[in-house]
Amino acid sequence: MPYYRRFDQPAPDPAILARLTEQQRQMQERIIIQKPDFDLRLIAGCDSSFVGEDHILSVFVLLSYPSLEVLEKVWHYGEVELPYVPGFLSFREAPNLLKAYEKLHQKPDLIMVDGHGISHPRRLGIATHLGLHLNKPTIGVAKKVLVGRYKEPALHKGALSPLEYKGEVVGNVLRTKDNVKPVFVSPGHLMDLQFATQIALACAVKHKLPEPTRLADHFAAVFKKLV
DNA sequence: GCGACAG
DNA sequence: ATCTTGTCGC
Numbered sequence: 001m002p003y004y005r006r007f008d009q010p011a012p013d014p015a016i017l018a019r020l021t022e023q024q025r026q027m028q029e030r031i032i033i034q035k036p037d038f039d040l041r042l043i044a045g046c047d048s049s050f051v052g053e054d055h056i057l058s059v060f061v062l063l064s065y066p067s068l069e070v071l072e073k074v075w076h077y078g079e080v081e082l083p084y085v086p087g088f089l090s091f092r093e094a095p096n097l098l099k100a101y102e103k104l105h106q107k108p109d110l111i112m113v114d115g116h117g118i119s120h121p122r123r124l125g126i127a128t129h130l131g132l133h134l135n136k137p138t139i140g141v142a143k144k145v146l147v148g149r150y151k152e153p154a155l156h157k158g159a160l161s162p163l164e165y166k167g168e169v170v171g172n173v174l175r176t177k178d179n180v181k182p183v184f185v186s187p188g189h190l191m192d193l194q195f196a197t198q199i200a201l202a203c204a205v206k207h208k209l210p211e212p213t214r215l216a217d218h219f220a221a222v223f224k225k226l227v
Numbered sequence: 228g229c230g231a232c233a234g
Numbered sequence: 235a236t237c238t239t240g241t242c243g244c
Contacts, residue, residue: 048234050235084235086232093234115233125233146233184233 012085020088024124027132031123035192036110036137040065043203044108045212046100046130048093049220056080056093057227058100059220061212062108066202068211075223076100086146087121090129098133109137110191110199112212116140117186117196119163119171121147131189138188139196140171141213145184155179158201172197176204183208 043065048058055077062072076099082092116125117140127140148165150173157178163171163186171186174197185200187193203210209217 048235050234056235084234086234089234120233140233142233144233145231147231 012083012088016082017085017088020091021122024122027129028123030132031118031128032190033118033187033192034190036190036195038109038137040109040199042071042106042108042110043199043212044104044111045114045210045214045216046097046111047114047213047216047220048097049217049224050080051077051224051227054080056096057220057224058093058096059216059223060097060100060104061215061219062104062106063212063215065109068203068205070215072104072106073215073219074100074103075219076103077227089115090124090126093126094129094133097130101134107136111136111138111188112200112203112210113138113140113188114142114213114217116142116146116184117171117188117191119146119148119165119184119186123170125186125188127186127188131191135190137190139191139199140184140186140188141200141210142184142186143181143209145173153182157204160197169193174200176201176210177208180208183210 113127117127131138148163153159153161159175162169
């Protein structure tokens with residue numbers, strides 16, 4: 001059975017997936033991978049959690065950089081239309097995430113997303129998808145690999161090894177904490193791998209996940225109790 | 228053909 | 235992602 005059928009969710013219409021795939025192929029041409037040119041002072045982190053089978057709670061946390069103090073935290077609760085299918089995560093989560101983003105009073109210079117950037121079958125992980133929609137620099141920080149091969153990085157914080165896919169380095173497997181499973185960092189949009197990796201490590205203070213996404217995940221759990 | 232598969 | 239207890243380590 002298809003991979004997604006292992007999840008307790010309805011099967012997506014093959015015709016719909018074909019349409020979404022085509023949509024990603026078109027967006028692919030607009031992706032810009034380059035060293036960002038700005039003064040990083042405000043960085044945001046976002047994450048989503050699900051309630052039941054068709055409701056989603058998305059959170060955006062705004063932090064100062066490099067002090068990493070929480071300046072804002074907003075959320076939006078809504079419905080989801082599509083089931084989870086590897087490679088199409090953005091179509092399930094992005095709509096609600098964008099609504100949460102609109103609630104930020106102050107906009108960030110950069111957004112860290114929980115998921116992959118270009119380390120995706122069609123270079124359109126949710127971090128890249130959001131970056132294109134918001135025309136904003138984004139970096140993806142995922143907890144698991146989606147595509148590509150890599151060698152296990154050394155066990156100490158800061159160690160990393162390239163994630164290769166189809167002959168290209170699309171990300172870095174980065175150890176953000178000693179003796180703890182590494183994270184997968186990749187540029188989303190208006191960003192390059194070196195900068196993305198540097199920022200992810202700079203934001204990894206005391207935990208495996210960098211502060212932006214770690215706090216977004218934390219507050220998602222907190223707000224979830226209120227809905 | 229047989230696995231692998233973000234959240 | 236979510237369902238779930240106690241437990242090992244900093």
